Structure formats: structure tokens, C-alpha cells
Amino acid sequence: MSLLYRCMKPLLFRMDAERAHELALATARRGGGLLARLMGGKGLTRPVELAGLKLKNPVGLAAGFDKNGVALPFWRALGFGFFEFGTVTPRPQPGNDKPRMWRFPEHGALGNRLGFPNEGAAALAKRLLRKRTDGDVLGINLGRNKDTPNERAAEDYVAALEATREVADYWAVNVSSPNTPGLRELQSRDFLTDLLARVRDAAAQKPLFVKLAPDLDDAQLLDAAAAVRDSGCAGVIATNTTLARPEGVSFEGGLSGRPLAARSREVLRKLREALPDAPLISVGGVGGPEEAQARLDAGATAVQVYSALVLEGPALIRRIVAGLSPGSA
Numbered sequence: 216m217s218l219l220y221r222c223m224k225p226l227l228f229r230m231d232a233e234r235a236h237e238l239a240l241a242t243a244r245r246g247g248g249l250l251a252r253l254m255g256g257k258g259l260t261r262p263v264e265l266a267g268l269k270l271k272n273p274v275g276l277a278a279g280f281d282k283n284g285v286a287l288p289f290w291r292a293l294g295f296g297f298f299e300f301g302t303v304t305p306r307p308q309p310g311n312d313k314p315r316m317w318r319f320p321e322h323g324a325l326g327n328r329l330g331f332p333n334e335g336a337a338a339l340a341k342r343l344l345r346k347r348t349d350g351d352v353l354g355i356n357l358g359r360n361k362d363t364p365n366e367r368a369a370e371d372y373v374a375a376l377e378a379t380r381e382v383a384d385y386w387a388v389n390v391s392s393p394n395t396p397g398l399r400e401l402q403s404r405d406f407l408t409d410l411l412a413r414v415r416d417a418a419a420q421k422p423l424f425v426k427l428a429p430d431l432d433d434a435q436l437l438d439a440a441a442a443v444r445d446s447g448c449a450g451v452i453a454t455n456t457t458l459a460r461p462e463g464v465s466f467e468g469g470l471s472g473r474p475l476a477a478r479s480r481e482v483l484r485k486l487r488e489a490l491p492d493a494p495l496i497s498v499g500g501v502g503g504p505e506e507a508q509a510r511l512d513a514g515a516t517a518v519q520v521y522s523a524l525v526l527e528g529p530a531l532i533r534r535i536v537a538g539l540s541p542g543s544a
């Protein structure tokens with residue numbers, strides 16, 4: 216942990232989790248690359264290809280940390296190999312009532328029921344277009360607005376895709392957040408096959424990923440994998456947050472971090488079997504170089520990190536990238 220984050224962490228952790236997140240993000244936005252370098256970032260390279268995209272390294276920023284894309288220069292300087300912004304919806308929306316974010320440091324976990332608060336897809340695209348530089352790989356994570364029924368969800372995903380067409384290198388179809396009522400039903404084979412076919416058409420040549428929940432049973436997971444294959448999607452991001460709970464943790468929403476690691480690993484193995492050639496991004500409880508390496512060894516093309524970045528601090532990213540064996544990436 217960098218000295219700077221070691222000083223900041225006790226202050227941030229005394230605040231309400233969402234306020235601390237907003238403060239950290241505002242600081243990252245203002246401090247940009249210089250702040251990131253002070254916190255341990257550095258341009259490490261372990262080049263890897265993901266669905267035809269050239270990543271500087273296989274460690275990415277997971278969706279939801281920077282929903283509106285405000286701190287791209289900071290993430291770049293921290294050493295991430297690619298960045299996923301969003302979830303964005305076509306229209307801006309406020310998300311669920313507060314409080315809606317929690318920390319469980321003793322479990323290495325976070326909880327949230329944010330419900331996609333975001334400024335809308337067009338605002339995200341405008342901001343990222345100003346900040347992106349050559350060599351950045353930007354993923355845009357798409358959702359539907361809360362008040363759009365599942366029967367019309369495809370229209371929302373396509374509208375958010377169109378609004379971000381110019382800036383996205385890939386898109387992720389988020390059908391796995393537990394915090395938008397009904398959203399996870401889109402993972403059923405019938406919904407998903409139709410939805411992905413329509414979004415896939417709109418995505419044209421750019422890769423489309425689907426982000427799945429860790430709480431699908433084996434049959435549901437295989438169904439979702441079949442829908443990915445049949446619709447011509449590039450690959451899968453697995454997993455989103457879970458409704459499962461370790462003992463002593465209770466809140467309404469999705470849990471992330473260490474308690475998710477075992478299930479996320481298992482889902483990765485099953486997807487690798489079901490989709491032998493598809494690029495897979497493994498996310499959920501990646502908290503250090505060993506875990507990241509284990510995911511790559513189990514067939515992930517890349518990994519993403521969210522919770523451990525909050526709990527361990529930004530220097531973690533450089534540590535993970537530096538700890539990967541050169542052959543694997």
C-alpha cells in the first residue's frame with residue numbers, strides 16, 4: 216500500500232462508503248495522472264489480445280467504479296491495461312435511495328444496491344472522447360433504465376450503444392446487476408438470445424461481451440453460454456456481485472470482493488469448458504497477483520478488479536501486473 220493511501224484510508228473508511236467513494240473519485244479526477252503515479256502507478260506492460268483488442272496488460276478496471284468516466288487519466292496512470300466505464304443507461308437516472316453502499320473490511324468485501332445512478336450514455340461518451348488517447352482500450356458497460364420493462368430492454372441497450380459508438384472499443388451487456396428489479400431475468404435463454412442478437416447487430420464489427428451473475432445454477436449458466444455462442448457475441452465477463460452472504464453480513468443488494476472469489480473461479484472454469492475459444496474476462500475477488508494469475512491459468516484472457524482497489528489501495532494494480540508471469544499474458 217502506498218504511503219499516501221495508507222494516510223488517506225483511515226479517513227475515507229470513517230466516512231459513509233458512498234461519500235468516501237465520491238471524494239476519492241473527485242480527487243482522482245482532479246489529480247489525474249500525477250496523483251496516480253504518487254500512489255504507485257507506472258506503465259507496466261504485459262501485452263495481451265482480447266477479442267482483437269491490444270491490451271497493455273490483462274488487468275482492467277471493473278465496471279461501476281467510474282460510472283460516468285470522470286477519471287480516465289488517473290486509471291491509465293495507475294497501470295490498468297483496459298478500463299470499463301458505466302453501467303450507463305440511455306437516459307440519466309438517480310439510482311436507489313441511500314444508504315446504498317457498504318464496506319465489510321473484515322471479510323474483504325463491499326456491498327451495494329446502487330441501481331445504476333448515472334448521467335446517461337451521451338454524457339459519458341462526450342467526456343471520454345475528450346480524455347481518450349491512442350492505445351487506450353475502453354469498454355462501455357450498458358444497462359437499461361429502471362422504468363423500462365424487460366420486453367423493451369433491447370431498445371435501451373441499443374440506444375446506449377449508439378450513444379457511445381464513437382468512444383467504445385467494446386461493449387458489455389449488463390444483465391446481471393441484482394439492484395435493478397427484473398434485470399437478471401434477461402439472463403434466461405429466450406430473453407438473452409433475442410437481446411444479444413439485437414445488440415450484436417448494432418455493435419457491428421466491435422466486440423460485444425455479456426456480463427453474468429455468479430448466482431446462476433449450472434443449467435442456467437450453460438443456457439447463457441449457448442445464447443452467447445448462438446448470437447455471435449465475442450465473450451463473457453464473469454461475474455457480477457452475488458446475493459449470497461458470508462455469516463454475519465446482512466444488507467439488501469450485491470456482495471463483492473473476497474467472498475466471491477471461489478464462485479467466480481468456478482464460473483470461469485465452467486464457461487471455459489462451454490465456450491472453449493471465447494475470450495473470457497474474470498472478475499470477482501481478484502485481490503492480488505496470485506489470484507489474477509490463477510484466473511489467467513484457468514483460461515481467463517483478462518481480469519478486472521473493483522473491491523480490492525478500495526480495500527488495498529491503488530498501488531495494488533501495479534503489484535498485480537508486476538506479479539504476473541510473462542508467459543501467461
Ligand SMILES: Cc1cc2nc3c(=O)[nH]c(=O)nc-3n(C[C@H](O)[C@H](O)[C@H](O)COP(=O)(O)O)c2cc1C
Nearest residue numbers: 277278279302327454455471472499500520521522
Ligand atoms: C459499488 C459497486 C458498484 C458496482 N457497479 C457496477 C455496475 O454499474 N455495473 C456492473 O456491471 N458491475 C458493477 N459492479 C460489479 C463489479 O464490476 C464486479 O463485477 C464485482 O464487484 C466483482 O468484482 P470485485 O470482487 O473485484 O469487486 C459494482 C460493484 C460495486 C462494489
